[in-house]
Amino acid sequence: NHKENKQLLEWNKAIYIAEVENDKDRAISVLLDAYHLTADPKRAMSEREMRLQLSMGHILSSQDKDKEALEAYNRVRDSIGQDTFLQDKSIKTRIYYHTARILTRLGEYEESLNYCREGLKWTISQERLFGIAQLNYQIGYNLELQGKPVEALPYFQKGRNYFQIQKNEKLV
Secondary structure, eight states: OOHHHHHHHHHHHHHHHHHTSOOHHHHHHHHHHHHHHHOOTTSOOOHHHHHHHHHHHHHHHHTTOHHHHHHHHHHHHHHHHHOOOOSOTHHHHHHHHHHHHHHHHTTOHHHHHHHHHHHHHHHHHTTOOTTHHHHHHHHHHHHHHTTOHHHHHHHHHHHHHHHHHTTOTTTO
8 A cells, every 4th residue: 555665566576577587578567667656757756766767777778678778767867967965876876887888789989988987986976886897897898899908908907806896706
């Protein structure tokens, strides 16, 4: 009977459907329903609604629906623009990183680099480590794709170093 609790359950259900049942379209449908339980166009998104949109973007991206994923990320970015205070600072970092990843896949390397650099500035200004490894890696990847391996290498190394600090051997 409580909308926020139902939303949380539906969000987790959507992730299960996407990851375990591998039914991404149904997962998107469940996420949309969960989002609309509390969404109100007269106010900015709540942080949970932003995270729901991030999940939607992630699932869309995994289906190679890059433009739709970018739209989900842009909705969050636009909402953050209206509400500058975030309890969960990682939301903004995730937006920078995931938007940059999509732009790279679309061949928009310079725009992707801009998002990565802005993401690094934001993350460092908030004295956070989350996302620094991924953003450095993404900068290196963009530079490598542009045929600049010498410029890319320091970013790959920084990314590796942060992954090592986090003990994330898979991404090292």
